[in-house]
Amino acid sequence: MKSSRYRIICYDDCIGCGRCASECSFDAITMKDHHPVFRHENCVDCQRCVELCPRGALSITRNPNRFRSHAVFSEDAIKEIRLQAETGGVLLSSMGSDADAVPVYFDKMLLNASQVTNPSIDPLREPMESVTFLGSRPEKVERLPDGTLADNLPPHLELSVPIMFSAMSYGAISLEVHKALAKAASKLGTYWNTGEGGLHESLRPYCPNTIVQVASGRFGVHADYLNSAAAVEIKIGQGAKPGIGGHLTGRKIVGDVSRTRMIPEGLDAISPAPHHDIYSIEDLSQLVMSIKEVTGFRKPVIVKVAAVHNIAPIASGIARSGADIIAIDGFRGGTGAAPKRIRDNVGIPLELAVAAVDQRLREEKIRDRVSLIASGGIRNSSDVAKAIALGADAVSIGTASLCALGCHLCASCHTGRCAWGIASQDPALTSRLDPDKGAEALVNLVNAWTSEIKEMMGGMGINSIEALRGNRLALRGVGLNEKELEILGIKHAGE
Amino acid sequence: MKEADLRKNNEEEVRSIISEVSNGGDGMLTGCLGQRYLGCGLRSGRLYLKGTPGNGLAAYLEGGSVYVDGNAQDAAADTMNDGLVAIKGSAGDALSYGMRGGRVYVLGSTGYRTGVHMKAYKDRKSVLVIGGRTGSFLGEYLAGGVIIVLGLSGEGPITGYFCGNGMYAGTIYLRTDDIPKCLSDSLSVHAVDDDEKETSIMPFVREFASLFSLDAEKIMESRFIAIEADGSVARGQHYAAV
Amino acid sequence: MKKEGEVRISSGCAICGIFCRDGRRIPGSVIRESIRVMHNRSNGLGGGFAGYGIYPQYSDKYALHIFYSDFAAREETERMLDQYFDIINLSKIPTRQVDAIRDVPLIWRYFVSPLPHRIQDSQLDEDEYTAQAMIRISCAVKGAYVVSYGKNMGVFKAVGYPEDVAEFYRIEEYEGYAWTAHGRYPTNTPGWWGGAHPFSILDLSVVHNGEISSYDANRRAVEMYGYSCNLMTDTEVIAYILDYLVRKQGLSYRESAEVIATPFWSTIEMKDGYDKARLSYLRNMFSSFLVTGPFSILVGFDGGMMALNDRLKLRSLVAAEKGRTVYFSSEEAAIRVIEPEPDRIWAPRGGEPVIVTLDKEALR
CATH class of the missing domain: 3.20.20.70 (Aldolase class I)
Structure with a gap:
C-alpha cells in the first residue's frame, strides 16, 4: 500500500455527523456506521474537513513515519525518484515554489522610519495618497x-x-x-x-x-x-x-x-x-x-x-x-x-x-x-x-x-x-x-x-x-x- | 471604387478609404510597401490592396474581406476571427497564427509555421487554403479547422519537416500521395476518399479557384492525404503528480 | 568618517532672501544682518549666500567660483578651462581673516566665455555646454569643486555660521538686486566646504530648510536625465529637478512648483477646467518629482526668486513686502530686523509658490 504523507486524526469529540466526508473532495474520508473512515494516502492536507468539522474533532498531521535521514537524499527526494521510476512521468505540481534554499529577499530587507530630522505622519488623520x-x-x-x-x-x-x-x-x-x-x-x-x-x-x-x-x-x-x-x-x-x-x-x-x-x-x-x-x-x-x-x-x-x-x-x-x-x-x-x-x-x-x-x-x-x-x-x-x-x-x-x-x-x-x-x-x-x-x-x-x-x-x-x-x-x-x-x-x- | 496610392503622402485620403471600408463599402490602396496592420480588426467591407502590405495584415479580422494583389509578409491573418483574406501571391512566416474562423486563401506558397494553433469553435471554423507549398511546422498545435495545401506551384515537397507537430484537432489535407517527413507518432494519416473530398475539401477549393480564376474540378482530380491527431495516443501519462 | 557626498547627511536650517523688483542693488550686509538673527537655527557647520546682479561689469560672462584644495588642482582645472573657455578675468576671491573660519581652501573666481568653435562641435547650447564642462571639472579634478557658474551671480559659502561666512567673504562689498542666505544645522560634522549651501547650477540657486522623505525616489529619477547627485543633499536634488523642469522641459517656475509640491488628488479633484487638467497632467507626467517631507526653499534665478513650502507646510516661511522690495525668511524677526515696517507680511500657504520677478523697467 502507498505510504501516506499525512495522517488524519479524529478525537472523541466526533459526533459522527459526516460533514468531513461530504466536504472531502479527495476521497480521503468516508462514513461507516456513523464513524469516519480514513484513507490517509488520499489526504492532501487542504484543511477543509478540519475547518468545517462542527466539533473541532479533526486534525491533520504529517505521518510520523519517516525515512532514514540523509543530508543529501531527503525523504522527498527519494519519494520523487520512486514515483518517476514507477510512472516515467514528468513531476507535476502547483502553486508557487517553496524551495527553501532560495532566499526570500523581502525578509532580508527592513524599512526606514523618521526620527527627529523629519516628521512621521499619522495616516489616520492626515492625507495619505495611494493613487x-x-x-x-x-x-x-x-x-x-x-x-x-x-x-x-x-x-x-x-x-x-x-x-x-x-x-x-x-x-x-x-x-x-x-x-x-x-x-x-x-x-x-x-x-x-x-x-x-x-x-x-x-x-x-x-x-x-x-x-x-x-x-x-x-x-x-x-x-x-x-x-x-x-x-x-x-x-x-x-x-x-x-x-x-x-x-x-x-x-x-x-x-x-x-x-x-x-x-x-x-x-x-x-x-x-x-x-x-x-x-x-x-x-x-x-x-x-x-x-x-x-x-x-x-x-x-x-x-x-x-x-x-x-x-x-x-x-x-x-x-x-x-x-x-x-x-x-x-x-x-x-x-x-x-x-x-x-x-x-x-x-x-x-x-x-x-x-x-x-x-x-x-x-x-x-x-x-x-x-x-x-x-x-x-x-x-x-x-x-x-x-x-x-x-x-x-x-x-x-x-x-x-x-x-x-x-x-x-x-x-x-x-x-x-x-x-x-x-x-x-x-x-x-x-x-x-x-x-x-x-x-x-x-x-x-x-x-x-x-x-x-x-x-x-x-x-x-x-x-x-x-x-x-x-x-x-x-x-x-x-x-x-x-x-x-x-x-x-x-x-x-x- | 475609391482608391489611394500609399506612395503619396496622403494620410487624409487613406483614412477616408479605411473608413469607407469600415462602413461596409469598397476601397483600394495601391503602392503598398510594408505598411503594417492593414485591415486590422476590420468588421465589414472589402479592402483591396496592391503591392506588398506589411506584417500583421488582417490581424484580428472580424468579418470584412481583404484582397491582396501581391505578396503578403509575416504574421498575416494573425488571431483572425472571421471574414476572408485572399492573397494573389505568397505569404511569409506565421500565417494565420491562432486563427479561429473565416477563410484565408493564398495562391502561392507560404513560409514556416503556417496555420499554427488554428482553431474551430461552434459555427466558426478556420479554413486555410494554400495554392503552392509551405515551409516546416505546418499546422503545429492545430486545435481545429482545416488546412489544405494544393502544391499547384513551386518545387520540392509539398510541405517541410515536422508537419502537424503537437496537433490535437482539425485536419491537414495535402494534395499528394507522399507522407511528409518526420511526422510525429501521435498523428494518423489516411488517403482521402471521394466522399470526404467532396464534403470537406471541394467547397473551399471551389472558392479558392473562383477567386484566382482556376479550374476547381481539375485541381480535385488529384489524390489527397489527410493528417489528423491520433486519438488513441493519450497525453496525460506525460505527467506524474507529486 | 565619510565626507559629504559619500554619505547622506540630513540637516535643519535657516533661510532668508531679499528681492528688489525695481532692480535696485543693495549691499550684502543687509542679508548678513537678516540671517544673523537666526543664529540658533544653525550650528556653525555651514553658511552661505547667493547674490544676483553682483557682477554688472561682466554680466554676459559666466562667473565661476571655484574651491581648490591645493595648487595642483588649480593648475589642472585652469588647463581644462583653457580648453573650453576664453578666460576674460581671473582672481582670488577677496577674503578677510575670521577666527571662526578654518580649513580655508584656495578660492578663485573666473569670468569666462565658451569658445565658439567648441560650442559648435558639441551641438549643445551655451548653458548646457558650460554646465557639462563644470560638472566634468568637479568630477574629474581631484580637489576642485565648482561652487557656482551663473552669469552676473555668485555663491559664497563656507563651514561656519552664516554671519562669520559673510565677514570672511567681505559680503558687504557686493551689491545685488537679489540675495539669499543659508545657515546650516547638519546632523554630523563633515567639515567640508562643498557641502555648505546655497547649491547652484548655472544661474539657478537653491537654499533649503528641512529634510525630504522622497529623496531617493527623486534622486534616482533626476539622475536619469544626466544629473549626478554627488553631494547627496536635498538642496542639490531640488536644484537639479528645477533645472530639468525649467530649462530642459520648458515649464514655468509656477508649473514646476506644481510638480514638486503638487496638490493632493482630492484637492485637484475640486478644481475645474484647465487648472484641473494642468494639475493632473503635471502630477502624472512628473510623478517621480513630487517632493514629500518638510521643506521650505528659496530659489534664485536670473531676474527672479521663488519661495515654496511643501504641500503640508511642515516648515516655517514668512514673506513680506515694502514698496518694490520683497523679503522671505524662516522667521519673521529676520525680516523685521532689516525692515521694521513692511507694507504687508504674510505666511505663504503650503505648496503655493510666491514668485517675484524684476519689473520691466528694471530689465536692462
Missing part, C-alpha cells in the same frame, strides 16, 4: 498655440491602491473566483486580470476594472474582447514556469469554460511555449502595435514576463517595443500546474529582478516610458512596500488573493478537485465559494494592506506613494552579502 497611474510617459511636454499644456499622455490605468489581482485563467480556477476578483477590483478601484482563458459573458459589467490577457494560445481573443477591457496584457511567461507553455486538460474544458475560451468541449487547451508570431524582440513590438491598432490606441498594453537571468535587458527591449507597462513575475509566482523541476529551479527571485530592471531602465533613461508591476510571492503589505521602494509602480497578488478565498496551499490545483471550490470546475465544489463573500474578503484584505502601507509610509514621512517608488534609501539589508546589496541597490542595516 497610482500605470502607463507610459512622453519625453517632453508639449504646448498648444495659446501656451497651455497639451495632454500628450498616452492612456493610463488609474489604481486607487497599488495592488492588483494577478492573472489566473477561468478553467484553471472557477468562475466563482473570477466573479469575486472582478467584484472586489471594481469595489476597490483596482484591476483584476482574466488570465488567458477569456472573459466570461457574465463579467462584462466589470470590464472597466478588467485586464484581458493575450497568451500564446489566443483563447477567447478577438477584437471585442480586446476592446472591452481597461488594458490588454500580452503574456510571454510566468514566474512559476518560465519558458513553459500551458496545458489545460480536456476534462476541464466544459460548459462555460469551453464557451469563454472559444474551443470545443472536451478538447485540450494547449498554450504553446512561445507565441509563434514572436521569435524576437521586433516581433513583440509587432504584436504590441497590432493590439494598439485594433484597440484604436485607447488601451495600455502590458507585457508580462517571468523573472529570468537576463531580465534587465529583456525589460529594456520591452520598454522600447511600444508596451506601456511591464509585469515581472518572480520565481515564487503561483500556478495551477507546472512541472516541479521547472517551478523550483528556473528563474530568479522577484526582488532582484525588480531592482535590476528598475536600475537598468534608469541607466538607459527609459524608466518613464513604462510602468513596472511586480508579482510572484507577495504575501503581505510590507512585501508590497518593499517592492515599491525597490522600484515597482504596483504589485499583483495571486496566491495571497486565493488564500483570502480559502486556499491553504495544498498544491493540488492540477487535480481539479479543490475542496475550497477555487481550482475546480465541478459545480458541487465551486458552489462552496460564494462570490459575494469572496469579494468582501478580498476587499477587506486589500484595505487592510493599504492601511498598513499607509502606516509604513507615514512612519517614513512620506504621504504619497510615488515618493516611495524607487526610494531605496527607505530600505536596508540584513544578512546580505555585498553583491546582493549591490544588485538590490540598498545599504546594509547600520550603514
Whole structure:
C-alpha cells in the first residue's frame, strides 16, 4: 500500500455527523456506521474537513513515519525518484515554489522610519495618497498655440491602491473566483486580470476594472474582447514556469469554460511555449502595435514576463517595443500546474529582478516610458512596500488573493478537485465559494494592506506613494552579502 | 471604387478609404510597401490592396474581406476571427497564427509555421487554403479547422519537416500521395476518399479557384492525404503528480 | 568618517532672501544682518549666500567660483578651462581673516566665455555646454569643486555660521538686486566646504530648510536625465529637478512648483477646467518629482526668486513686502530686523509658490 504523507486524526469529540466526508473532495474520508473512515494516502492536507468539522474533532498531521535521514537524499527526494521510476512521468505540481534554499529577499530587507530630522505622519488623520497611474510617459511636454499644456499622455490605468489581482485563467480556477476578483477590483478601484482563458459573458459589467490577457494560445481573443477591457496584457511567461507553455486538460474544458475560451468541449487547451508570431524582440513590438491598432490606441498594453537571468535587458527591449507597462513575475509566482523541476529551479527571485530592471531602465533613461508591476510571492503589505521602494509602480497578488478565498496551499490545483471550490470546475465544489463573500474578503484584505502601507509610509514621512517608488534609501539589508546589496541597490542595516 | 496610392503622402485620403471600408463599402490602396496592420480588426467591407502590405495584415479580422494583389509578409491573418483574406501571391512566416474562423486563401506558397494553433469553435471554423507549398511546422498545435495545401506551384515537397507537430484537432489535407517527413507518432494519416473530398475539401477549393480564376474540378482530380491527431495516443501519462 | 557626498547627511536650517523688483542693488550686509538673527537655527557647520546682479561689469560672462584644495588642482582645472573657455578675468576671491573660519581652501573666481568653435562641435547650447564642462571639472579634478557658474551671480559659502561666512567673504562689498542666505544645522560634522549651501547650477540657486522623505525616489529619477547627485543633499536634488523642469522641459517656475509640491488628488479633484487638467497632467507626467517631507526653499534665478513650502507646510516661511522690495525668511524677526515696517507680511500657504520677478523697467 502507498505510504501516506499525512495522517488524519479524529478525537472523541466526533459526533459522527459526516460533514468531513461530504466536504472531502479527495476521497480521503468516508462514513461507516456513523464513524469516519480514513484513507490517509488520499489526504492532501487542504484543511477543509478540519475547518468545517462542527466539533473541532479533526486534525491533520504529517505521518510520523519517516525515512532514514540523509543530508543529501531527503525523504522527498527519494519519494520523487520512486514515483518517476514507477510512472516515467514528468513531476507535476502547483502553486508557487517553496524551495527553501532560495532566499526570500523581502525578509532580508527592513524599512526606514523618521526620527527627529523629519516628521512621521499619522495616516489616520492626515492625507495619505495611494493613487497610482500605470502607463507610459512622453519625453517632453508639449504646448498648444495659446501656451497651455497639451495632454500628450498616452492612456493610463488609474489604481486607487497599488495592488492588483494577478492573472489566473477561468478553467484553471472557477468562475466563482473570477466573479469575486472582478467584484472586489471594481469595489476597490483596482484591476483584476482574466488570465488567458477569456472573459466570461457574465463579467462584462466589470470590464472597466478588467485586464484581458493575450497568451500564446489566443483563447477567447478577438477584437471585442480586446476592446472591452481597461488594458490588454500580452503574456510571454510566468514566474512559476518560465519558458513553459500551458496545458489545460480536456476534462476541464466544459460548459462555460469551453464557451469563454472559444474551443470545443472536451478538447485540450494547449498554450504553446512561445507565441509563434514572436521569435524576437521586433516581433513583440509587432504584436504590441497590432493590439494598439485594433484597440484604436485607447488601451495600455502590458507585457508580462517571468523573472529570468537576463531580465534587465529583456525589460529594456520591452520598454522600447511600444508596451506601456511591464509585469515581472518572480520565481515564487503561483500556478495551477507546472512541472516541479521547472517551478523550483528556473528563474530568479522577484526582488532582484525588480531592482535590476528598475536600475537598468534608469541607466538607459527609459524608466518613464513604462510602468513596472511586480508579482510572484507577495504575501503581505510590507512585501508590497518593499517592492515599491525597490522600484515597482504596483504589485499583483495571486496566491495571497486565493488564500483570502480559502486556499491553504495544498498544491493540488492540477487535480481539479479543490475542496475550497477555487481550482475546480465541478459545480458541487465551486458552489462552496460564494462570490459575494469572496469579494468582501478580498476587499477587506486589500484595505487592510493599504492601511498598513499607509502606516509604513507615514512612519517614513512620506504621504504619497510615488515618493516611495524607487526610494531605496527607505530600505536596508540584513544578512546580505555585498553583491546582493549591490544588485538590490540598498545599504546594509547600520550603514 | 475609391482608391489611394500609399506612395503619396496622403494620410487624409487613406483614412477616408479605411473608413469607407469600415462602413461596409469598397476601397483600394495601391503602392503598398510594408505598411503594417492593414485591415486590422476590420468588421465589414472589402479592402483591396496592391503591392506588398506589411506584417500583421488582417490581424484580428472580424468579418470584412481583404484582397491582396501581391505578396503578403509575416504574421498575416494573425488571431483572425472571421471574414476572408485572399492573397494573389505568397505569404511569409506565421500565417494565420491562432486563427479561429473565416477563410484565408493564398495562391502561392507560404513560409514556416503556417496555420499554427488554428482553431474551430461552434459555427466558426478556420479554413486555410494554400495554392503552392509551405515551409516546416505546418499546422503545429492545430486545435481545429482545416488546412489544405494544393502544391499547384513551386518545387520540392509539398510541405517541410515536422508537419502537424503537437496537433490535437482539425485536419491537414495535402494534395499528394507522399507522407511528409518526420511526422510525429501521435498523428494518423489516411488517403482521402471521394466522399470526404467532396464534403470537406471541394467547397473551399471551389472558392479558392473562383477567386484566382482556376479550374476547381481539375485541381480535385488529384489524390489527397489527410493528417489528423491520433486519438488513441493519450497525453496525460506525460505527467506524474507529486 | 565619510565626507559629504559619500554619505547622506540630513540637516535643519535657516533661510532668508531679499528681492528688489525695481532692480535696485543693495549691499550684502543687509542679508548678513537678516540671517544673523537666526543664529540658533544653525550650528556653525555651514553658511552661505547667493547674490544676483553682483557682477554688472561682466554680466554676459559666466562667473565661476571655484574651491581648490591645493595648487595642483588649480593648475589642472585652469588647463581644462583653457580648453573650453576664453578666460576674460581671473582672481582670488577677496577674503578677510575670521577666527571662526578654518580649513580655508584656495578660492578663485573666473569670468569666462565658451569658445565658439567648441560650442559648435558639441551641438549643445551655451548653458548646457558650460554646465557639462563644470560638472566634468568637479568630477574629474581631484580637489576642485565648482561652487557656482551663473552669469552676473555668485555663491559664497563656507563651514561656519552664516554671519562669520559673510565677514570672511567681505559680503558687504557686493551689491545685488537679489540675495539669499543659508545657515546650516547638519546632523554630523563633515567639515567640508562643498557641502555648505546655497547649491547652484548655472544661474539657478537653491537654499533649503528641512529634510525630504522622497529623496531617493527623486534622486534616482533626476539622475536619469544626466544629473549626478554627488553631494547627496536635498538642496542639490531640488536644484537639479528645477533645472530639468525649467530649462530642459520648458515649464514655468509656477508649473514646476506644481510638480514638486503638487496638490493632493482630492484637492485637484475640486478644481475645474484647465487648472484641473494642468494639475493632473503635471502630477502624472512628473510623478517621480513630487517632493514629500518638510521643506521650505528659496530659489534664485536670473531676474527672479521663488519661495515654496511643501504641500503640508511642515516648515516655517514668512514673506513680506515694502514698496518694490520683497523679503522671505524662516522667521519673521529676520525680516523685521532689516525692515521694521513692511507694507504687508504674510505666511505663504503650503505648496503655493510666491514668485517675484524684476519689473520691466528694471530689465536692462
